Amino acid sequence: MTQTPGTTDDAPDPTTDRPDPTTDRPDPLRGSGLVDWRLAATAASRLVPPGPRAARGEVEGLVAELRTAAGRAVQPVAETARMETPPGTPPAMIVDRPGWIRANAASMGAMLGPVLDDVVAKKREADRARAQARGKELPELGATAQRVGSTITGTEVAGMLSWVSTKVLGQYDLAPQGTPRLMFVAPNILHAERELDVDPTDFRLWVAMHEETHRVQFTAVPWLREHVIAQARAVGTQILPEPDQMSQRLLDIVSQLPGVLRGETDITQVVATPEQRAQLAEVTAVMSLLEGHADVVMDEVGPQVIPSVAEIRRRFTERRKGAGNVDKILRRLLGMEAKMRQYRDGAVFVRAVVDRVGVDGFNAVWTSPETLPRPTEITDPQTWVARVHG
Template identity: 80%
Template sequence: MTTRPDPHGQTGTEPGGTPPPATPDDDAEGLAGHDLVDWDLAAAAASRLVPPGPRAGRAEIEQLVAELRSAGARAVEPVATTARLRTPPGTPPALVVDRPGWIAANAASMGAMLAPVLDEVVSRKRVADRARARTRGKELAEVGPTAQRIGSAVTGTEVAGMLSWISTKVLGQYDLAPQGTPRLMFVAPNILAAERELDVDAGDFRLWVAMHEETHRVQFTAVPWLREHLIEQARSVGARMMPEPDQLAQRLGEIVSQVPGVLRGDTDITQVLASPEQRKRLAEVTAVMSLLEGHADVVMDEVGPSVIPTVATIRSRFTERRKGAGGVDKLLRRLLGMEAKMRQYHDGAVFVRAVTDQVGVDGFNALWTSPQTLPRPTEIAEPHTWVARVHG
């Protein structure tokens, strides 16, 4: 029997809404940006492609689901005490999902996150195409509905491959859900696979994972402005990273020429996709992501052996696991920008520990005051400069 986290077939996933429906203007003028990807097709195809996970009997599955739900609840107080931040009452409990459940939630969230970005790109292209058509004395020829459907289906299939692969790696996630209600999720088959691979105490490992993800939840719920700020920043960077229509061929050539460097690990995919001006904005978002990931890593380690007796063993083996991906796995990580995410854990954790050593937890928590007190890109690598700027 293969792993299906909820033995009754209820993953509890609430992916929320879908990208905005087409408006009359969309129908009149052709393809809308949010229609460029068939997200429903992507979710369905990815769910068919992904393996279900490690084999387990019904009793083991039921125990896994129950313990993950319990770990989510048990993580709340230690994280609040350690981080000195508290999740507000009434926050929805964690969901335990299988891989298709994670895929469904993330396809919906990605669609909602990217919809305004893609709408802007298509709008810019349409304006440029109209201008060219006017200079040539011709009417603008819109893409027909059949071609639109084929294009969005092809793109959806490509996204499905990415979602399928990532869904086998993620242990847990705080889904920002731009389209609906944010939720904390644990991906049960991946947690089961990881604890078996690492040969660690299952109960301790499940609680350790819950600590990391609960820290992300408390970051976004105890700091009310943070979720919307990060969504807006990510959308802004995404829109600016899209080349102007008349620059598309040139940018594609530049990107293709640099792919070998990405595969060798000489550069990062996000640096390849961005222009020098865009990299500055991207660095700002990366600094925040480094902070969030590093803070979660520090908190889940700081709770200590009184809560998780084997925390040192888990951390040691998990760190080695992050380094030990095989050849194909490393290539995919580089192409999807996940190598950069691995660096975020390290860089952010160094920043958090350095700042806390200088000004304590309460002094560190001053960074949650406003977007202006978040660390700047250069400050992640030089924590003392953040302390000097914020604390004087």
């Protein structure tokens, strides 16, 4: 976070926690080596702007208050959601943008490692079959070529990580490679509260409520984290084309990109077949539930804890709609507009179910993977109520 010109200490801010994949996280470079995740993290950290200017005292106050807000959010979320984070769960971590990038590069590498392993295995098998048909041996991929390929993809991932790291306020990192952790991205929260012109203390607590709800979801429901990771990996394995279909799929994607950029279709409609879109819909239904539940809880806590909650929600919703043209294009390409729909659809589902069967009745959703809402039930909550409650 950049300090204002008048300050005397220009050293890097020591008050933010900086996750380091070389220490508390395993090596994120794994699987086939198709992506150089270390390069991606390093390059993205160099590309990303540091965030809004702030005096050292303001930075230290922000970090301290975010830590306090994380603690203050625990009891209201537990009471509202009627779910509790088990004791011994790691405390929230306050990060800058490079810290978020490093953590997510590590997690993405761990999440995609098995998927990329499968891609490489399929390609090698296809190459071996073609070589045998020609009576030749399958050549080994040279180390240099492998490094060049992983460098190119690592650079491309860096651009994505750099941009996304300027948008995220907080996150519950599932960390397939290690210990899950709640994170708050301090410069983005400071930027958002200034842009929205809202009460900083209320806004920081409001953000903490949303992210604490995610932590409750994944810690109070023991099977949920592994279920979401397995679902994501399964969809990733299925959605990547077979080696002999790669060229045609790339042509199809390129031909449909103008429609994505104009907002006429979703990126998932471009990259996936109808069968794969059905699998994606299953994952989307779960993500809609998680995001919608967090939105409902953060708002249900109410003005007795966050006096300006209604004003924050109104301005924040308007902010989600108000992105500029370039920002909207990038959101469409990264599928982030679909995420905005997840908040809306999921919140409607949660409120409708609670209205019908109460909070305890809604919490039956966490019983097992079979009680999670199906894609058609997210937009038709009464069908979930009928299926689960009879």
